[in-house]
Amino acid sequence: AQSVTQPDIHITVSEGASLELRCNYSYGATPYLFWYVQSPGQGLQLLLKYFSGDTLVQGIKGFEAEFKRSQSSFNLRKPSVHWSDAAEYFCAVVPNFGNEKLTFGTGTRLTIIP
Amino acid sequence: EAGVTQFPSHSVIEKGQTVTLRCDPISGHDNLYWYRRVMGKEIKFLLHFVKESKQDESGMPNNRFLAERTGGTYSTLKVQPAELEDSGVYFCASSQVSQQFFGPGTRLTVL
Numbered sequence: 326a327q328s329v330t331q332p333d334i335h336i337t338v339s340e341g342a343s344l345e346l347r348c349n350y351s352y353g354a355t356p357y358l359f360w361y362v363q364s365p366g367q368g369l370q371l372l373l374k375y376f377s378g379d380t381l382v383q384g385i386k387g388f389e390a391e392f393k394r395s396q397s398s399f400n401l402r403k404p405s406v407h408w409s410d411a412a413e414y415f416c417a418v419v420p421n422f423g424n425e426k427l428t429f430g431t432g433t434r435l436t437i438i439p
Numbered sequence: 440e441a442g443v444t445q446f447p448s449h450s451v452i453e454k455g456q457t458v459t460l461r462c463d464p465i466s467g468h469d470n471l472y473w474y475r476r477v478m479g480k481e482i483k484f485l486l487h488f489v490k491e492s493k494q495d496e497s498g499m500p501n502n503r504f505l506a507e508r509t510g511g512t513y514s515t516l517k518v519q520p521a522e523l524e525d526s527g528v529y530f531c532a533s534s535q536v537s538q539q540f541f542g543p544g545t546r547l548t549v550l
Contacts, residue, residue, distance in 0.1 A: 329481075361541070368443065369482075369530065369541035415482065425470065425534060426495060429482040 327352050331416055331430035339438050340408055346401040346433050348416030356418040358399040359427070360390055364412040372414075375399060386410070411437045441465070443542035445531050451548045457519040460545045464513070464533030470494075471514050472539060473506060477527040485529075488514060521549045 330349045338344055350356060357376050361369040373384025380392040390401045399416060416430040444463045452458050464471045473485040485504070486496040490511035499506070503522070508514040518525055526549045532539040 366543065368543040369532075371538060371540075374538070417482075425472075425537065425539065426484045426487060426498075427472075427474070427482075427539065428484070429474075431479075431481045 327418075327420065327428060329416055329418055329428055329430040331414075331433050333433045334431070335434045335436065337436040337438060338406055341405050344401075344403045344406045344410070344435070346414050346416075346435070348399045348401065348430060350397050350399065350416075350418050352397075352418065352420060354421075355392075355394060356420050358390075358392060359417040359419075360384065360388070360399075360401050361415045361417060362386075362412045363415065363432075369415065372401070406435075406437055408437045408439070411435055443531055443533050443540050445529075445542040445545050447545060448543065449546045449548075451550065452521055453550050454523055455520045457517065458521055458547060460516045460518075460529050460547070462514045462516070462531030462533075462542060464531070465535075465540055468533035468535045468540075469511070470534040470539075471508060472532040472534075473514070473516055474530040474532065475527050476530065476544075477524070482530065485516075518547070521547075523549050525549050 328351045359374045360372040363369050372388050375382050375392045413432045413434045415432045417427045446461045471488040474482050476482040484498040487494045488508045491508050505517045528544040528546050530544045532541045
């Protein structure tokens with residue numbers, strides 16, 4: 326069955342430290358990949374997406390993600406986190422263009438400590 | 440430009456009652472989606488409208504859930520009668536081309 330796995334339910338990092346959130350997918354072919362963030366009281370906001378081309382994609386708020394076909398992964402990274410990055414992060418996929426039904430991972434909650 | 444709005448933000452009802460959630464998409468967006476997140480689980484797709492037509496309702500859990508989008512503008516999602524397992528956060532999203540824009544969600548608590 327098609328699925329998205331975010332193995333880390335909760336991550337705590339210090340402000341200024343680097344961050345990597347993991348995402349693995351299980352699909353027959355390369356899907357379209359997304360990272361969303363949900364801050365308290367807010368809707369899901371798109372951070373970045375990968376459709377094709379350069380496997381390192383840049384997003385908003387200083388985030389980037391790298392698509393690795395051999396590992397079926399799309400990990401999210403940020404070199405230096407800010408207290409405002411505390412939120413819940415969701416990896417999501419769409420199997421192909423034209424089918425926009427998103428399949429989400431279970432989310433990773435990020436806590437930032439001073 | 441206004442984003443996707445949802446009403447109410449929070450609803451607390453008793454088992455057996457009826458609740459109607461509303462979603463107003465971004466103006467001009469033909470695609471409207473409903474998703475649900477049950478506590479501790481992943482966000483799951485419920486259904487997809489293209490204008491007023493149901494394109495895909497494969498995620499609707501059972502016939503206690505009824506979604507409508509009359510006139511292709513706002514959408515409602517009615518749960519009747521509500522059960523305990525319906526508790527969760529219901530998200531609405533809209534899109535025109537590819538990127539889905541999400542609303543803040545409605546937190547439904549069934550007691």
